[in-house]
Amino acid sequence: MSRIVHVNGEFLPEAEAKVSVFDRGFLMADGVYEVTSVLGGKLIDFAGHCVRLARSLGELEMTNPHTEAEWLALHRDLVAKNDIVDGMIYLQVTRGNPGDRDFAYPAADLPPTVVMFTQSKPGLADSPAAKTGWKVISVPDIRWGRRDIKTVQLLYPSMAKMAAKKAGVDDAWLEQDGFVTEGTSNNAYIVKGNRIITRALSSDILHGITRAAVLRFAVEAQMEVVERSFTLTEAQEADEAFITSASAFVMPVVEIDGKALGLGKPGPVAARLREIYLDEMRKAAV
């Protein structure tokens, strides 16, 4: 089914949407993005994604082309025009089309390119994988040093995902200086007893919107949250592990580099956090 997509203020059938070959997103990966989930036709944690979008743009000296209210209206229009019940809205803002290729940024008043599209995923929150959990392998984290900016330069995460696929598993955890940073497109956690351990925020990882909400809910549910780095060996010996992201929510991890965690099944902490997260976020959806 052909989608209606959004490009620079226009809603168009996907086959008619066009972006210049000189667009800096295309030539330089000079752009940022957000992915917001839709459940029951409503946006999950929309405000959080808007705040991070503004931060990513600011870090790259790009002007935010819309207010939060305008972004919300665009998201809602796309949901309605594409009849999305469950799925995702992808949004990308690039530094625009300067009409030629040049390393230097174009003038700040060049209009950015805004592209948005939907991905329909019926039953997104009922993924069977949540019942069985993910298996992951580790790969070295050789990404650039500003992973806190959600840029569209995703080649290495794609390579890591392909390494995972070739190994017959679901994802890769990235390792730097002996410690896990995060997954290819998610934040990583281990559980020991009632304690949830996840790497502290820095430019080494993306500041997950789901991470912020899940840690808040964990504390409210009397769990202990410790923000510190952990090694792969520590993860393999943990009671449980899981990842979070806007589209996978809370997903148990049951195997790391071929070693089963605990009983090799999703653990109770990840299951509980997934349930709380989905319940609370559905209630707060806009």
Ligand code: PLP
């Ligand atoms: N870490 C990376 C590298 C990501 O790409 C993502 C999401 O795309 C996340 C973490 C999770 O962030 P969020 O919970 O905001 O989706």
